[in-house]
Amino acid sequence: MSAHDPRITPANGHAAAHELRGVVEATRYVKGTVRTVQQPIVNLSDAPRGERASQLLFGEAFRVIDERDGFAFGQTLRDGYCGYVLAGALSRQEAATHWVAAPATHLYPKPRIKAPPEVAIFFGSQVRVTGDHGGFLRISTGHFVPATHLQPLRARFTDPVGVADMFLGTPYLWGGSSRWGIDCSGLVQQAMIACGRDCPRDSDQQQALGRELQPQEAARRGDLVFWAGHVGFMSDEQTLLHANAHHMAVAYEDFEQACARIASSSEAAGNGAGDVVMRRRP
Known part of the structure; x- marks a missing residue:
């Protein structure tokens, strides 16, 4: 792919990643700040309020290059894809320990299957486990996830x-x-x-x-x-x-x-x- 393919070039005219100095024109060049997605899904768009190009999942890391008018421009660490996300969907960077290996999983307020779950997150989402409660694992948000739905971060499928x-x-x-x-x-x-x-x-x-x-x-x-x-x-x-x-x-x-x-x-x-x-x- 071309180094200037906008999909993988962390630059939007206002700001560019520091490694692009001398490669692309920008008002300023920054190292960027890595943040973590705090919503189940957030759209990655080609412009503020633009068309969806991809999506980020809960716990994914996003390198913010520029932020204005409620949108953060940056680059996903998953694949280097660039675009705009709602700034409010991001929080401080958090190191994950596990990932969701089921199609989806509910976040329970208590470690009981009859406790009404509050929200769901999806396959590929990343979480930080903070405790073991039998068949449930507590994550950093305070919710409980069925242990069978999570795998350690390094675990992978083969097919x-x-x-x-x-x-x-x-x-x-x-x-x-x-x-x-x-x-x-x-x-x-x-x-x-x-x-x-x-x-x-x-x-x-x-x-x-x-x-x-x-x-x-x-x-x-x-x-x-x-x-x-x-x-x-x-x-x-x-x-x-x-x-x-x-x-x-x-x-x-x-x-x-x-x-x-x-x-x-x-x-x-x-x-x-x-x-x-x-x-x-x-």
């Missing part, structure tokens, strides 16, 4: 397709990154990161993952298939698993049927059109 399957039926949401709503590249990213693999946010960026498959190579589980503006996992030689605007959900689909459908129609939300442009094996 990205198996992770993506956990999102089956999740509503399609442009720029979405959670069980609440997710898009095609968000699904791939969440699945790859959960398996300990670095993965950029957008499908065109993901075309650099792994190696390109030759036309004669048969597909196997975990391969990525790309169209213009769309990506999905092969779950086996004949089956595609993807978040898509046709089903408006994460769904399995016969690969040949998906190819024919996508080739013959331009889907809503820019969600793929035309022929397959690349296959890659991460």
Whole structure:
């Protein structure tokens, strides 16, 4: 990717990251301040009050470069993606100890399953555990989370397709990154990161993952298939698993049927059109 791709360049004209001095023009250059997301989900937009480009989850780290009019501009530590979030959604940086490895989990006010939960957080969210209460773990907010829903920060899955399957039926949401709503590249990213693999946010960026498959190579589980503006996992030689605007959900689909459908129609939300442009094996 170009160093000046605005998606991964922490500069907005008012301020830029200090490492960009002499590379981009800005009024000032700053080291930035790392803060932590304190809401279940917060939109990352391309401009203040702009369109959603991605989402950050509870506990994620965000490097703030500039803050004005209630919005913070900066860069996610997850993937280097840049944009604007509501400043009120951020708090001081907090070191996490665990992450949510279930599609979603409730935050209980007491360590009892009948206690009315106050809110839910989603797969990939990061928390700091402060106590063990039997089947529940207390986190730094004072809430209790079922212990089976959390994994130590370094724990990872081994099968990205198996992770993506956990999102089956999740509503399609442009720029979405959670069980609440997710898009095609968000699904791939969440699945790859959960398996300990670095993965950029957008499908065109993901075309650099792994190696390109030759036309004669048969597909196997975990391969990525790309169209213009769309990506999905092969779950086996004949089956595609993807978040898509046709089903408006994460769904399995016969690969040949998906190819024919996508080739013959331009889907809503820019969600793929035309022929397959690349296959890659991460």
